[in-house]
Amino acid sequence: MFTHDRAARAAMLLLSLTCGAALAQAPTPAPGLSPGLGKPISLEDLAPWDISIMPDGTGLPPGGGTPAQGAAIFTEKCALCHGDKGQGGIAGALVGGPPRASLDGGKTIANFWPYATVLFDFTRRAMPFNAPGSLSNTEVYALSAFILAGNKLIGENETMDAASLPKVKMPNRDNFIVRFPERI
Numbered sequence: 001m002f003t004h005d006r007a008a009r010a011a012m013l014l015l016s017l018t019c020g021a022a023l024a025q026a027p028t029p030a031p032g033l034s035p036g037l038g039k040p041i042s043l044e045d046l047a048p049w050d051i052s053i054m055p056d057g058t059g060l061p062p063g064g065g066t067p068a069q070g071a072a073i074f075t076e077k078c079a080l081c082h083g084d085k086g087q088g089g090i091a092g093a094l095v096g097g098p099p100r101a102s103l104d105g106g107k108t109i110a111n112f113w114p115y116a117t118v119l120f121d122f123t124r125r126a127m128p129f130n131a132p133g134s135l136s137n138t139e140v141y142a143l144s145a146f147i148l149a150g151n152k153l154i155g156e157n158e159t160m161d162a163a164s165l166p167k168v169k170m171p172n173r174d175n176f177i178v179r180f181p182e183r184i
């Protein structure tokens with residue numbers, strides 16, 4: 001019994017020494033980084049997630065669409081929640097609303113989105129609410145055109161694309177305080 005105990009304790013000691021040595025040899029992770037787990041992601045795998053559009057339009061994809069094209073898509077994929085003309089339903093209105101110069105009547109597309117480009121980004125990543133990420137770039141351009149035209153921010157026949165969308169000036173753009181101006 002005594003011998004057995006000693007052997008077991010010796011084995012335990014050896015084990016802990018071995019583990020200690022292995023730990024001591026592991027590379028020390030840089031502060032704040034993961035401890036060497038996983039593998040680096042390839043640019044190809046990252047691409048579907050790397051979809052941010054900057055206010056100035058950086059990142060906007062190829063494609064384009066008109067309000068009329070957007071209206072058809074809206075009826076099919078958005079009206080269910082936002083109303084058949086975007087006037088609001090179980091989800092908020094996307095067209096029209098209280099006066100633009102003040103927020104007293106509530107936040108709307110026209111008074112509370114500083115950049116049309118960011119509206120594109122939001123729609124592409126978050127809508128339709130029940131199937132986010134399912135819209136093609138062309139559909140998002142057309143839907144952006146539909147929403148902007150409905151709010152009289154662009155003409156009925158204007159095409160929204162990577163060149164025209166950043167040029168749309170949202171009515172309250174200059175009334176926002178930019179927290180990190182150097183990042184825009």
Ligand code: HEC
Pocket residue numbers: 074077078079080081082091092093094107108109119122123127128129130135143
């Ligand atoms: C199943 C219901 C549903 C459908 C379908 C849907 N939405 Fe939405 N939408 C919402 C909800 C809920 C919100 C509010 C989300 C939030 O605040 O996070 C919202 C918010 C938005 C906003 C921001 C509104 C604002 O005032 O800031 C936009 C733009 C928008 N949706 C566009 C669309 C478009 C375009 C489609 C069609 C492709 C669509 N939505 C389909 C439920 C829906």
